[in-house]
Amino acid sequence: NAGVTQTPKFHILKIGQSMTLQCTQDMNHNYMYWYRQDPGMGLKLIYYSVGAGITDKGEVPNGYNVSRSTTEDFPLRLELAAPSQTSVYFCASWDISYEQYFGPGTRLTVT
């Protein structure tokens, strides 16, 4: 199993551009999450999904959108990127066991 994979690893985006961060898991987990981590801070939840076709907002959803058309994929869309969205983005999945599995992260700079 590859676990949770994220692409790209790094990206530089210009202000006002849009992009999609990809997340795929091969563990057949129903629950998936997007977190962001600002420098020197803990992770904050952006969006989450409890299954294909079901998504909901987390603590910091503004400026982002998600979709979940399959169990495996949970892409995060940034529309009209702003410098405040410069962050490291982590995707995670969970199968109601105690551990949440994290991807390696995407380091995004908006400039």
Next chain:
Amino acid sequence: AQKITQTQPGMFVQEKEAVTLDCTYDTSDQSYGLFWYKQPSSGEMIFLIYQGSYDEQNATEGRYSLNFQKARKSANLVISASQLGDSAMYFCAMRELAGGTSYGKLTFGQGTILTVHP
């Protein structure tokens, strides 16, 4: 609302010594889970240890143990026999379990940077 507080921005420890990283939490639920994650300079999130709120014994995983004091709402991580490779950022996190409405969402603390000196 849940809240996790880690009051130590940075900690230093001598190699082979033990170190305690503090974590306090706030929740109104009776059922919850507490986690510690390690984040080395490479950036990935590494799961270390888990404690359920109804677990009577403190969790242990190798050199890691979780000092769980429910009445004080604290869940401190103890690392014994520190190694140079333990230098990293450490995060405490909580997941509410009550009624299934948490959907597994984690709330993280601000983190503690641990530096192990040779």
